[in-house]
Amino acid sequence: MQILFQLKKLLFILSLVFLFSCKQQKKEKFPDITPIKQGEIEYAKGFSIERSTNGITIIKITSPWPNAESAFTYALISRQKLASISLNKDEYDAIITVPVEKVVATSTTHIPALEALGVEDKLIGFPDTKYISSQKTRKRIDSGLIKELGNNESINTEMVLEMNPDVVVGFSINNQNKTYETIQRSNIPVVYNGDWTEETPLGKAEWIKFFAPFFEKEVMADSIFSQIKDSYLEAKILAKTAKQPPTVLSGAMYKDVWYLPAGKSWAAQFLADANANYLWKNTSGTGSLSLSWETVLEKSKTADFWIGPSQFTTYKSMSEASPHYQQFDAFQNKKVFTFSSTKGDTGGLLYYELAPQRPDLVLKDLIHIFHPELLPEYQNLLFKPLE
Template sequence: MSKKQFLTQVFSILFVVIFSGCTEKKKSLHVEQIQKESALRYATGFSIEENDNFKVLEVTSAWPGAETKFTYALVPREKLASITLPRDAYDAIVPVPVEKMVITSTTHIPSLEALGVLDAVVGFPNTDLISSPEARKRIDSGSIKELGTNEEINTEIVLELNPEVVIGFGINDTNKAYETLKRSGIPIIYNGDWTESTPLGKAEWIKFFAPFFNKEKAADSIFNRIEKSYTKAKTLAQKATQKPTVLTGGLYKDVWYVAGGNSWMSQFLKDANANYLWADTKKTGSIGLSLEAVLEKGVQADFWFNPSLYTTYEELHEANSHYQKFSAFTNKKIFSNAINKGATGGLLFYELAPQRPDLALLDLISILHPELLTDHKPQFYLPLR
């Protein structure tokens, strides 16, 4: 995979399309009487409240550091004609259950697939990035249309598809394509699953999708199984007698980016009972360092994960001869999440791992503590060739 393709892959996971719309109302509705708020145990970027007539979805973390919160009303189809909602109270009003949806990140696919509603998806930008076999069948049959790229989504095709909602995310609230679709009356909903810093926090965003299809019970059941599996794996990791040291990341131009101490990856390594060398830092994203600084701290690290876009030792050495100074290079203890790809080149890790952190954690445990999982076959983290 070229550097450009890799960056496109990552960009597709992180930056997607979003819009918002409104509908007219016919009589006033009092919404103060909230029956209940859905219990979220790990996710911090959204909430769901339910009253007698409709549900309110609030997204407070559409992107890192977002100061704007977005509020959406999800109204049963049969009640749309009989109730009126204040136009300025919601960023979008969506009839549910949704029958046609556009999504814009591969991280959305596993949740919809697990809920059994993938057939509602009618469009996606850069479909080559999708790995799911079921989704690829729908792409090949023309049921999921290609929408161009995340940077320049084809609004004409989206308008032809006429989805009831578009799910996406962005780095801010400025996007011309989103505004075009919003003016055309297509509701736009921000999804900020990628802003969560914990593995189970990301996975709990399956509950974000559930109310669009009245699948709350199914989402709760699915997430409970994932949480139980993750907790079981985490408990197993604590039985290890050794705590290997770990280095992450690699150079991009002259800067080495390692995972921050409060990042998703750092939490994985902590739960896998590893000694991550930058675990004491406060960053939730990546930290930019010099090669010299990383060499000083990580040259003797037992393991090295995610060396930029490289998947072989030869590529790594050709990129920078200094890489061979690391013990993990010499001892062939480097593992990448960029090796396992879908039929058209999409990276499986960026699609499935956010929804199935239990599987990713098992991968890490099997690598760091092979004596604990002798029969496990990793699917996300694979050794460099």
């Protein structure tokens, strides 16, 4: 009887230990989400970040493309927390374990952010690699470390599935991307990056903070963006000291229609911050304007400078394309500047890749063009005079 009693007592104690252990290992299902501190996202309008007290980061993309009707929400869980946290998958468009080790990117604007964070070695696939200009990433492409995936509209899904990345950073102009749907059905997370929809230079640059949580590099991203912001704002203040803002024309013709930046666009903001009088600064819209060449000539024949004449890199090619260009004073005075001549080894335009991430360099280029006395020792990186 004494032995039987001791056995029952032992079983009771073991059952308590087992019950307590189960309770300790039970996963948290309702993480306490607290908003990101005010001021951490200063300029970008297309995304937000929230962090929980137990290690979950929630990224919400509100502007994956222009006029998007719905937002995308992604949950990022640290590997150390993965075993103790359970989330309702129906509440999120993707749940990603971080830090990610293998990533597929789809826009050249993603490359500078990855390189700045020191995680370019995590990039394993990219569509249209020929458009990448960065020498650092090109070396990885040439070494076979980054696979060519076709083009963004029809990514080689078989290759993506075989590579099995931790996440695909997508880029899309609308919600009709069947390729991404195929990838998602194979349990590979796709997250949308909408940096290109931002309307301000610093708003675009701040998307480095979107990339940071995937690699647990938030502190580094904050520091990088702070330096870019300070550099940009210092240049902007310097530009204001110029006594005479020059008048500026932009754009060029395509099939007899002249396309140029609207007054609220990203490009127009650069010109304003460089203390230039962009002649269409008072127009509405954040995209481009479509005008006749006669209308443009009437308003800007005597403009001091011509910035961004489409793909043209020489005065000869402009003259051959249309004799109308020769009527502008900026053309006659050799005051036309382009970013189309600054290319990578395979022909990609560095401006499209680097400018969104480094708006301070764009602004300094323009200040040096408009007000060379303010930056006498500066060497332009992106904008160069036509040949």
